[in-house]
Amino acid sequence: MAGVDNWRTCLNDQPFCKQLRENNAKDSGQKRYSTSKGLTAIQGGDLYVWDSFSCHLVFYNLKNLLPECADRERNQAQILLCSNAPRFEVEFLTFNLTGSLVALWGKGGITVLELPKRWGRYAELEGGKPSISCKSISIASHFFASHKGAGLQQVLWHPGSESDTHMAFLTSNGILSVYNIQFPDVPVQVIHVDSQEPSQSASCISVATALGEKTMGFDFGPPIQLSRRASFSLSSQMDSTTVWPAYVVKGNGDMLVAYTDLLSSSPVKLAPQGPLLMHPPAEDNYGVDACSVCCLGETPTVLVIATCEGKLHHCVVLPSNSPESQTDSDWSASAGSSSQFEGAPDVSLYVYESVELELTLTTAANEAEDEFTCPIRLHKDAVNSDWYHCSHVAGIHTVILPWLDSLETFCYDDGTDLKDLPEQQECIVEHLICTKPLLSSPPSPVLGVGVVREASLGTFLLVLTSDIHFVSLPLSTSTKYKLSTPVMGTSPRLIQSPLRSLAQEPFHQHIAKILARKSTNPVLKSAKAASMSSQECFQLLSRTTQVFREEYLQKQGLAQQEIQKRVRILTQLKQQQQQDLRDLDNSRARLHESAQELAIRYEDCQEEHETILRRIEAVMRRLQARNPVLSEAERGMKKDLEAMEEQLDNYKRSLHQLRTKHDYQTRQIKKSEVAAASHSLKNSQVSQVRSVLQQEGEDLSNMLHRINQLKLDVGV
Template identity: 90%
Template sequence: MAGVDNWRTCLNDQSFCKQLRENNAKDSGQKRCSTSKGLTAIQGGDLYVWDSFASHLIFYNLKNLLPECADRERNQAQILLCSNAPRFEVEFLTFNSSGSLVALWGQGGITVLELPKRWGRYAELEGGKPSITCKSISIASHFFASHKEAGLQQVLWHPGSTTDTHLTFLTSNGILSVYNIQFPDVPTQVIHLDSSGHEPSQSTSCISVATALGEKSMGFDFGPPIQLSRRVSLSQSSQSSQTDGITVWPAYVVKGNGDMLVAYTDLHSSSPVKLAPQGPLLMHPPAEDNYGVDACSVCCLGEAPTVLVIATCEGKLHHCVVLPSSSPESQVDNDWSISAGSTGQFEGAPDVSLYVYESVELEMTLTTAESDTEDEFSCPIRLLKDAVNPDWYHCSHVAGIHTVILPWISNLETFCFDDGADLQDLPEQQECIVEHLICTKPLPSSPPSPVLGVGVVRDASLGMSLLVLTSDIDFVSLPLSTSTKYKPSKALGSSPRLIQSPLRSLAQEPFHQHIAKILLRKSTNPVLKSAKAASMSSQECFQLLSRTTQVFREEYLQKQGLAQQEIQKRVRILTELKQQQQRDIGDLEVSRSQLHESAQELAIRYDDCQEEHEAILRRIESVMRRLQARNPVLSEAERGMKKDLETMEEQLDNYRKSLHQLRTKHEYQTRQIKKSQGAAASHSLKNSQVSQIRTVLQQEGEDLSNMLHRINQLKLDVGV
């Protein structure tokens, strides 16, 4: 772990970081950043940083900071120059899923940069060249030129793109557009989110009114795909009964007044279907302020069911579950599935509603409850998904970084995927876990110090870390493995069928998890990373100290005291159980000795019974033999023996005939030998012939002796 922790302390000492600080100092003299940005992106262990002053992208491999890589020939960052540099201010970097394209976007436009191939000794870009010119493409330049008043709100790569080249962006005037970078000026699909369905006006007054009324589109995120079936007409049903469908990807759009819309995008059809957006979606339970009138971003987590996170500028997060709508109001206007040309009508996308599971308010500044809160601080919050943990997401804003964990998502998905699950198998009520990792605005009076970039480092050699770029161009790295002490366990309530006894369900949670829940902190003391120009008075320092002391007292000492009481209570219970078990063991020892003595007595009695049983069996056999001997009727065994004797008698007759034939042949052979002795006296036989004759004679003699022995044996058996 020493090597893993070493790179976190050495990153800020690299030459490219120093150059970034110098360029930032030059750029800060012209403008002051007051909103959070996303100028960094991380792909595994590769760091990409956008230099706004020089308008180029910096690539650096974080593995170069490890001790085992210190002897590399090249340990410098590579500069990626744009062939067509963006003329607008770049605020965010967004990579596609394959990591081959990166979208540089801001309020004024989008530029897609194609990354060069990796090759060389250490798999660097273009063999490790210090500066590389990359192909860059401007997306929808005509659109942004004709819609200057509409600012760009969100840019995402479309998850349904098979070529990973489709880009989707949302503008503040309510236009959701899908572009293929191979045709950068021709949109693949355009969806107008306003109620009229026509292209909105480009006048400044209309946009200002929409912004004032909170109808400005703020952000969107894609949910899991939905399969739409094709509706077959009556004329086509007689010819063919087959139906086909298409896959659409829902985009959940949030407006500034808190309304949620659902727009459906289609990439696989030759002519994309035009499905009217649904919304605003009903939220349950209803609230007077619609759960806030200053929504700023949305994030989609999970797949079944989908969980939406809606963030407001006041620092509130609403966790909503997307479920099919059951209210009659939502079924009235269900005529949104319209025909796409002459291909037919599509249906199947259900009306959905949002069910607010929980709401949580982030601690933006480090103030105590007794402090003056007349001037409340608010700022837009950017939501970032965690690439490794599907139930984690990170909040980036002007005041710092928060990490939120939803432990109930895994249990909810397990319940939904289980076909035989019952309502009683639903997981218990669980609250989200909020970790305040970095605070850049300790007090409401502190100057803004926005976060310029945040990313998750996921590499086997580097570990799991959250890398944050502050406004002073300082990288702050926090290990995610130790950022929270509570890990949601999917074993809790995930397999209710495995529990056979109802008593086991009462104590299915291990004691260490119970203690972990007690020690779980709802508020923490984050890493302070305010602006260098910030200055605090003695009263403000005392306020921070009081808040820190209060957090330590409430979140550490008090909870440790509660945990100590629980442990002591557990010790008392276990001690009493141990004493009772020792008494039970003593009783069992006495019972075991008694059972041993009883077993010995039973063994003796068993031996006696066995001997008597054998004697009785012998007497029964004797009686049965005597009865059978006096029975005048032959038994089955006797009849079988008689039949065998008759068969043997028939065989003896055959054997007598065979023996007579053998004797006749023997006499004949003897006479022939005597006749041939005189004729063969004058002729001498060879040794081989003599040996063959001897062998034949010996064999015949053995055969004869065997036959005689068999005949004698048969005579003995027959009793002749």
């Protein structure tokens, strides 16, 4: 934690943070901010903060805080000026998927700021200029001018935009609009979430608004495919289209589904479905003060519905086949029956679990006081898909759904069984920051929440408090361990032996479950104007002591008892196994002795067996010899011997002929050698013939010489 504290201190000591605090003091921001905001945004390791007093965006690269970057020539923040600064109060920053556009929006309008390119020595914006003028576009200005009574509730970039330039926003009068920033005043699609058209007059209040049934927020779910009707399939090449459902929550807790389309030339017009049935039903419809909704997962979709009382409902979206749902959505189906595409399937919400957040640190003795309520905003985690964060006036909570991965695995894999679903697995809630420890404490809302995800910086939750101080908290390592540890039974294909499926969960997981905390002591970050009496300080101390006693000491005692029990069991098992090993050694010695005895007996039996075989053969020979009749083998042998005798006579005659011919040939060879010897010359004769031939050769050479001489003379 020392490195984290140093990082937080270094960040808060930066010049741009000091300037933000000075501007906040000039603008009296602590008095204006009564609800949580989203004035910060984080893209990897880049921090963006909106300065409400100067109406510009501040950019700072968090890598500049690292020790190896301390010697850079310049590590100051950069100011992004708006070419068309928003005239309304900016409350939230929302980046698109590619990080090239950021939406600055509040209750009164939307402005899109186009970020400059990153280049330069340290990949800074526009090479590291101190101030950069950026192009800004006002979105749907005509719409907000004509609907002044409707406040902007939610702005999201559309996930189905191929160019990443489409955005959708929801207003309190029940209008869901989709715009392309390339055509900022022309809507691509407009959906009236309520069944009736909203009033255009600002002075006229709708019945839904009067009853507190205005729309509060929405979130996009995974896309679905719509098939074309048979009457239109022949006239078009597209047999299906993709639509993105938008889950809209109302203040009374009702959930509706509106379908947006960006791929078709003419958007598919499907009336919103709803209100969706929630199972099991509740008398209060799971709260009548819903404030926000968040969509997690893909198959199946999990919706998180938050209420101002601090309750969170985790609902699974599943197809509905009940007659009640068919009746409630008849008006939706009839409205879409004239379309060339089939209507979307009816769905219902199945509440998996509900959890209540601890907004203030009051103890049970103070339950008689008035309950504290505030709007809660839900933020998806940029690193883990099964995490989300809750920001509100009283601080920050982080919620983890460890059963979401098991549920998705069950839905994707057809070979899984119902027993593979997580059993008695609850969500994990961590209270990270508390800005309102007591009911009497002044409000100190959170102004920004973001997850820093950078290899060199690590993974941190960066929070901006109302006094413009950044608080960085590392994500819980214990929670990561629980989520990364596989649950027994979730991977049945990896189990080779059927006996292993009967094994219980590992002991370290059992201890981790015992030590799991349901409540924590958050970081206190209340307003500077807060002052507590001795009694209130004692209440906080009592609550903190109670949490440490219940969540730490008692659970550690239970874990100690489980470990001691486990040690006793393992000791008994070890003693039994050692006794079994000794018995096995004795059995092995006895088996070895028995094997030696059996080997000796086998050798004796083998010798006796050979002796008996020899005696049997001798008896058989004697019996056969005394038999007066020749056996078939003997008769065959007799015939063979007779045939061999005849062949021997033939061989003798042939051999006599060969010897006679050999003698004759020998005599002839000797006679020819004698005749050849009688006709040969003697050595003396050979020498005389040789001398005569030499003399004649010399005479011939002399005659040739004379002839040649005569030819020469005649020529002269």
